[in-house]
Amino acid sequence: MKTTTVGRYLVERLEQCGLRHVFGIPGDYVLGFCDLIVASRQLQFVGACTEAGAAFAADAYARVKGLGAICVTYCVGGLNTLNAVAGAYAEKSPIVVMSGAPGLGERARSPLLHHRVKDFNTQRLIFEKVTVAAEALEDPATAPTQIEETLRACLRQKRPVYLELPRDVVDQPCAGPGPLVADRPARDPAALAEAIEEATAMLRRARRPAVLAGVEIHRFGLQESLLELVRRSGFPVAATLLGKSVISERHPNYVGVYEGAMGRGDVRRLIEGSDCLLILGAFMTDINLGVFTARLAVARTINATSESIQIRHHQYNHVPLKEFIDGLAGRAGRFRRPRRRPRPASTARFRPQKGRRLTIRRFFARMDEFLRDDTIVIADIGDSLFGAADLTIHRRTEFLSPAYYTSMGFAVPAAAGAQLARPGLRPIVFVGDGAFQMTGQELSMSLRHGLNPIVFVLNNEGYTTERFIHEGPYNDILNWRYHRFIETLGGGWGCEVRTEGELEEALATAEGHGREPSLINVRLDRWDHSLALERLGRRLARQGGLKPGRG
């Protein structure tokens, strides 16, 4: 029987799963494992400035490619990733967290090794809270099984997992990996058939059916199934914010992003006025639903996720989502074909007014015409997200944003992850000034690896979302000259824009800088905002019992 070492086993499995990059930062407890990554012909070690940046990059990589991974050292590295891993957990992004750890031998000799906290289980117990599997590979005899089960949980549930590698176990011999076995989740054919029948009957009776598609369509690669269903049924399709771009936004049946009362009225009326709403692969989160302004009557809803199919007030389990969607597509001939809905009138072509001061609304209107077929839009939290919600995404899966967990700092490091996952894409990043101060240094990762994101810092001098929820001096931040960070990095190009004319020049220059990052400091008025942000701010204030900021 083939033998290998624990570390090589893990590396080989990751390669077989299609992984090509591992993000991370070295430390003495993980250097041996880093060597295995460097030695691998398929994996590349991608150094980040911070472990949090590595984790955000791996998350974005996973969202684009299907699996991501980070390699960090014990506690001082691993604990820095907690927030980003929690976000990946919340938004179903499958990343493998690999952390070095003190060797078993050295632990026996001393209680107080550097980087240790309470005891040697501390980091693993913490990661149990934000993963679907957390294993310490302390025995070469069991390590293969632990690795198999952990990776399976990651790929099946599309959520993060944790593997801890004591440094004196990494090179221990163990049984070699067998062929990769396809995962076979539980499947109940009778439940599947009944659910399809019942849903079909509801959809047949409906006069105003509609589809609301969510993030699981991305995660489980169900875009073709969705397209086929839409093609055959003719149903109009909206997307949740987190799931934006599940379907090309140029598709004739696509109507826009549904955001409850925060979003566009025509989308809202279509979805909330539907007498049979088919929700596919979405989480009913507060931000997605415009802070519970959604009026979605359960009695009129089919809510299908990878975890269960809910039809009105009852639920079917062990029904594979893909087969459910395909089953409905197969019966689409029986559905009432909806009246052809006129698409919203095309917005007028953007005409820049040279000396006019930029506003968020005009900025995003211009952005909608700046996107290309090779663009991936990555939006951080705040108006970066809400403004981007109405952009027309040309193809599929080219919009990333942490729209449920809503952690600031995702976008700049995510740009590196997304582009390494699919090198044909060019990232356009929208990030607030507050968020740039958090992780903007990760532009260094893009520069180092020859990537070419165009980063727009939406600079209205503070935590604008918080201002609209509730104003206070804590919402102010120092006004950096963000575009000058290029000079610290020693590469890339940057500028500051205040007017529509200056933006035009910047866009032309950025497009020309095809081999390095661009960093554009978009100066906006402190109280400038999208309508969506204003509505969200008021609702979050009301929900929290706060006095909203100036609207």
Add this chain to the structure above:
Amino acid sequence: MKTTTVGRYLVERLEQCGLRHVFGIPGDYVLGFCDLIVASRQLQFVGACTEAGAAFAADAYARVKGLGAICVTYCVGGLNTLNAVAGAYAEKSPIVVMSGAPGLGERARSPLLHHRVKDFNTQRLIFEKVTVAAEALEDPATAPTQIEETLRACLRQKRPVYLELPRDVVDQPCAGPGPLVADRPARDPAALAEAIEEATAMLRRARRPAVLAGVEIHRFGLQESLLELVRRSGFPVAATLLGKSVISERHPNYVGVYEGAMGRGDVRRLIEGSDCLLILGAFMTDINLGVFTARLAVARTINATSESIQIRHHQYNHVPLKEFIDGLAGRAGRFRRPRRRPRPASTARFRPQKGRRLTIRRFFARMDEFLRDDTIVIADIGDSLFGAADLTIHRRTEFLSPAYYTSMGFAVPAAAGAQLARPGLRPIVFVGDGAFQMTGQELSMSLRHGLNPIVFVLNNEGYTTERFIHEGPYNDILNWRYHRFIETLGGGWGCEVRTEGELEEALATAEGHGREPSLINVRLDRWDHSLALERLGRRLARQGGLKPGRG
């Protein structure tokens, strides 16, 4: 009976404990509590760029002032502090982590609120792993007790605690705080007396007694007790690296930092050659002990900490450390007075050689003459720490470094915390280039608050400590122009130095810039290093079974 609200109760107690600053970043779940901090006449809210930076700043503040605190939002804020809080736990720094959380009412209405991970307990359960108390204030009736017990645990054990504030409980009425009650930890007078007798007898018989003082002397404010013992007994005193500056390093009895085989030979011989070593308030960690090269025979050792007194192989509990030290001082007349030890010959005055390329050794030799009475030295991890270990600190408690937990990124944000804790101090910060890429943006916090640290980036183009343990491409990082970060910030002063002459000019300029931060990019050869770093690298390599980098 006086009544107040849960939030105001907490604010009032923190004020009574002497707190004057709270570091943090706002978020919608914590805005109401932020308002209470802003409204407080004694507390100031200090915004950081990142929650990790806020936590490092609060840790440094606590090390200087005795208590520190952070205010962050749920999960996306709180989880970002995990690493820094773990470091404060490991090194006994008393910080209060206060996190907003969803209101109890809104949780009942929805399972999927933004920022949530697995369930509403997730963050608190995680913080239980890195604190000595973690409480969610979910009931105004029990909140006062929970606050009292949590703060008591923090101040008694000198370790972090966690308080979670659901936003609809913050303004709920509760009983007002009574007068602050002094803490009375368990105390066994008989054990105290016996321990003092036994230790006295050992020290009487000793021919070569010595003292090794550690970080608890700082944490528990025992510097006067230590001084008195040293004065009366005449014993020589060394410090651990984490405890450096427990005693003024100009004190005639002070011999230097003990670092096992990593440190100076004369200190090593004194401590390891002692026939009765009195260890006061120290942790026997691997970095402190030069990675277990310490030869400290337990049979010749009295090891007294806040947790127990260990004499040879037996242990006394409930013996207050201060009373133990004072008891020994009271009996010092019975000790054999050591032969007067000649102090090491004063090092020759530093004479800069104008065109000579800088080296670590020459740099720190110059630094030793740059320190003033108002200087606080803050060293990040790596040669920033090892080089700084041999600096002569003028007064007490003016050296901070995470020398046990050894997390990179501590120093730049810590400078803001330390200076706000004691405004008469001017921080001199030594930080590696890798660590600056992690948290260097927190120089913004110092600039915003009118502080004037002098930050030296020891730039040898990579993770140098890791290079010496084991070289690999992952040890390389992008070579930023660190000094130009000043231009991104829009304030402060910066320059790059390569030679001893350029360093002299920079030092003169930095001293003159008394009202704002200075940022000096010290260009060093990639393989330049202190002797201590080389020895540490070899030992960590050996411990980890790795091939060391070039030495």
